[in-house]
Amino acid sequence: MSTALATLAGKLAERVGMDSVDPQELITTLRQTAFKGDASDAQFIALLIVANQYGLNPWTKEIYAFPDKQNGIVPVVGVDGWSRIINENQQFDGMDFEQDNESCTCRIYRKDRNHPICVTEWMDECRREPFKTREGREITGPWQSHPKRMLRHKSYDSVCPSGLRICWYL
Numbered sequence: 001m002s003t004a005l006a007t008l009a010g011k012l013a014e015r016v017g018m019d020s021v022d023p024q025e026l027i028t029t030l031r032q033t034a035f036k037g038d039a040s041d042a043q044f045i046a047l048l049i050v051a052n053q054y055g056l057n058p059w060t061k062e063i064y065a066f067p068d069k070q071n072g073i074v075p076v077v078g079v080d081g082w083s084r085i086i087n088e089n090q091q092f093d094g095m096d097f098e099q100d101n102e103s104c105t106c107r108i109y110r111k112d113r114n115h116p117i118c119v120t121e122w123m124d125e126c127r128r129e130p131f132k133t134r135e136g137r138e139i140t141g142p143w144q145s146h147p148k149r150m151l152r153h154k155s156y157d158s159v160c161p162s163g164l165r166i167c168w169y170l
Helices: 003-015 025-030 041-053 079-089 148-161
Strands: 063-067 073-077 092-099 105-108 117-122
Touching: 003 025, 003 041, 025 041, 041 063, 041 073, 073 079, 079 092, 079 148, 092 148, 105 148, 117 148
Parallel strands: none
Antiparallel strands: 063 073, 092 105, 105 117
């Protein structure tokens, strides 16, 4: 385990009230629970940087380790993570949604701006179709069972970084 990884794991442990836990134990626990996937130390460090920078808790699903096409992971801030980030921002002044069957617009209002930041996402561009496994079994997901909720989450996830001037893509 690298020094950077141990240091970042220690910061996360301290922030979530687990500062008596050995950093190696914490990393093992994270790899087996909240951050599953075959991640290199560098990818894991990137994930912990984002978690620590924005005060996100991986065990409450505020940040995820999303598998990438090279069998690694990419840090993804979830809906609960964005909720924490925006509600802790002192310039945040509310938000609203406008939704129909085709689109969802999310607006974030800031105290220091005259106009809201708006993002519209379109169902036909975002919806993921079910797919079949090699064995022919159809796999469905939340885009089939809860399409409007997923579109609302997509517009929310898209407007939050813009509305709060946050760049979290690594």
